[in-house]
Amino acid sequence: MAKQFKPETLCVQAGWEPKKGEPRVLPIYQSTTFKYETSEQMARLFDLEESGYFYTRLQNPTNDAVAKKITALEGGVGGMLTSSGQAANFYAIFNICQAGDHFVCSSAIYGGTFNLFAVTMKKLGINVTFISPKATEEEISSAFQPNTKALFGETISNPSLDVLDIEKFARIAHKHGVPLIVDNTFPTPINCRPFEWGADIIVHSTTKYMDGHATSVGGCIVDSGNFDWEANADKFPGLCTPDESYHGLTYTKAFGKMAYITKATSQLMRDLGSIQSPQNAFLLNIGLETLHLRMPQHCKNAQKVAEYLQANDKVAWVNYCGLPDNNNYELAQKYMPNGSCGVISFGLKGERNLATKFMDSLQLAAIVTHVADARTSVLHPASHTHRQLSDEQLLEAGVRPDLIRLSVGIENADDIIDDIEQALSK
């Protein structure tokens, strides 16, 4: 689809462009395999000499249409759906890091990503150094080593809600000859487009606002095509030297700007196989068709709820980057002038167990692990998602022990506030 379309149009129309007599609505290609007429035709696909479908573990037309839509929204050159956000983050790093390599990561990230990077990837011989997203350029630079291959951060961190200074992070990454990978799950491309600020690779948990209805776990990787792998060829042998598993093909030479995303699909997805099911991709696409309508409503409601909480004397503190006295307000205004996301965190005055008491008294807002869908929901990370982290790690990830994460939905804001009010009064 032509680039000049605006995000609203891309949400509705991009990705699936039916030709004469084809279904208007993106079909679910519920097929593991695809038919060819000659053995030669199929052989060319296996040599990556031609692109085409042969087995859904590598590529599927439904998935590709949805990846194309997200790629268009982010302004990238290529994208790939994964079975979850975790898989997207793993692939995004593993595509350019191998045993003995290292990457630098903001400490303000999702708890699941923290475990993946700090514990599981370490077992594969890939080491990470966490740095505060608010550290100076010099401090962040000093975390880089000769074997560092990437810098990673979340646009708005889950659940600490820090805003990443994308330009600063991109400058540091590029000074060290490595790409900046940004998890853009919370703002979505409706509210922030990290490629415009210098990010090179974007990852998403599509499970959140993109799906928007809490139906399907999924992820996505989008490649900007902007990072010059060849200029740093010594760091990225996987992209810049022959791949023996494809008869000595070199990704940068064969695919140019599409090198990174092609390797992720044809090598990692082939070997590790965390493909999103076409059924889930179909549901994700329906979610994406209204993303541009839902995000402003999430932001409008969250702003109202945050202002209500801030004015309430039972509330000890409120963290929402839309509040002018918030320490992320200026960064949020710069990178997300039209709104950030619907997620707020806050703490109550008094005992730590008031958090769970308050949550148990809510009627409209549901206690769920999930975040960022149409329904208002609530979670206490220290007792739920971040249980595995020590108090020290919690604070390092920007999660106070009393932190309540409120994911403001797209219901009527006054009903959400009334629910909070009655729960607080108990």
Ligand SMILES: *Cc1c(COP(=O)(O)O)cnc(C)c1O
């Ligand atoms: C939820 C989340 C993930 C993990 O995604 P899943 O789809 O649950 O695997 C990664 N990053 C962020 C910012 C998230 O909110």
